Amino acid sequence: MDRERMAEPLRNSFGAAIPKRIGAMLQAVDAAFDADAFVADALRGYEPLNLMQRGRHIAHALRRHLPDDYDAAIALLLASVDHAPARDGAPMGAFLFLPYTEFVSLHGLDHFATSMRALHALTQRFTGEFSVRPFIERFPELALAQLRAWASDPNEHVRRLVSEGTRPRLPWAARLRAFQRDPAPTLALLELLRDDPSLYVRRSVANHLNDIGKDHPEVLTAVARRWMVDAGEERQWIVRHALRSAVKRAEAGALEVLGFAHEARVAVEAVRIAPKRVAIGESVDIGFTLRNTGAAAQRVLVDYVVFYVKANGEARAKVFKLRTLDLAAGEAVRIAKRLSLEQRTTRTHYAGRHRVELLVNGRPMPLGEFVLVGS
Missing domain, CATH: 2.60.40.10 (Immunoglobulins)
Known part of the structure; x- marks a missing residue:
């Protein structure tokens, strides 16, 4: 999606109904949960915030009203997911779960295993692409090992998270500077996904490569050239889409990969x-x-x-x-x-x-x- 264009309409739809729905969902799985107190807390100072700030604001309110024990809090959040209203009737659809993924990234860094299980479940309802990034930065080896395992997950949303969550220049997110300096760790993940059966995943792979090309054009060209060897139409599409910005920049290597190396007469x-x-x-x-x-x-x-x-x-x-x-x-x-x-x-x-x-x-x-x- 065009995230910048979507941001303001999404914010406008992410109003007071969102914490009210979340409160009702949690109360459905825990009768002791004080939904009214949570909603009042979540709506305090809510109006001037932008979309992502609202998600974080609700996540902080959840921390104050859920059990202190992180594992117990996550168990309630995941149990409440099944009580979400039908997507057709809910404002924001999957964005309803933005505060859930924000809760994990804000409050779960000291609980790696539990947080990974939570993101595995939540990304299938919304996306964990923003929330997995703090774990990558604090625990790079553990996080990359987990992402390698998820690259073969049967769920396409989980596999997409492997590519999208590690994008060095992911829109709406802080850059992953380590991967901007050295894209090798994420390229190893993309190799596992380059022939993924899902267009949803392959599009993320192409966007990720496009990000890499902005910092390392020679790396992008080398990967594109190698991937084009014996490539089927689906992998060729990834390469063409990944090279789109490089082509606009008239980079000779990208044009050569696509067969436009000569000066046109x-x-x-x-x-x-x-x-x-x-x-x-x-x-x-x-x-x-x-x-x-x-x-x-x-x-x-x-x-x-x-x-x-x-x-x-x-x-x-x-x-x-x-x-x-x-x-x-x-x-x-x-x-x-x-x-x-x-x-x-x-x-x-x-x-x-x-x-x-x-x-x-x-x-x-x-x-x-x-x-x-x-x-």
Whole structure:
């Protein structure tokens, strides 16, 4: 999911109903649990918090109202899982269990075995990708051994945790700096998952490799090249998805792995960028003809780059995927794209001159520009 875009709507749905549901679930398995006192405690100072802060806030309230003995507290939490309302009728669905996984990471570091059993169960209902990370940092050898065992677990959510929980640059989480410096321990885990039968797991493997490539592009290229040997379509998909950022950065090694190592012999003709002057909130049409000027057929990867003006007046490149083309000798193909300039939560537009380029097999080729004006 696009986590940054989802964060605010999720927070808005993670309201007072969440601690009330958790209180009811715990009371269903322990009649002595004071649900009213827990809910009142959990809602104190709740409103201004963001999504992850709310999860941690509820977890701290749980610690104050569950038994002092950690094993006993975890037993109650896990027993209450089966009393969750049907997902269709519950706001936030699986996010209901965010405070449970936060409870484990905040209060379970001194109870490794119990916490691992809890995360194994909870990740099958929500995800343990955030909560397993403190255990990795404090007990790297123990945690990696546990993750290696989970790589062959029959449940796809558990296997995905092996990859997702160890991502060095996991969104919404603190980075795992040790794995940023040396990705070898997590690469060993990914080797166990590269042919996983679940697309859910394979997508995480690709995202993890993409993370590694941001710090160690040469490692990513080497792994991708090795994995492509005798690879079936599913593993090829992992490699292509893992290389997506490297391709946008026009890294030669990534392009070579995907078969785009040569400099394309093409001409860019009949360029049209219209209107040349466009208001924020409208759109601009970008079109051109790409012609193979070589004597043989060529396979070319075509992207385009918009140099967006930022608030400080500087320009920052954003790469957009276009097409992969197989061009016969002399063949010409017309390509057109409509670029929306609406204001979005993920991109704020600013007035100014916006340059546009093509990337053909990673090589930049100028297209033109348009001027963005205030609406």
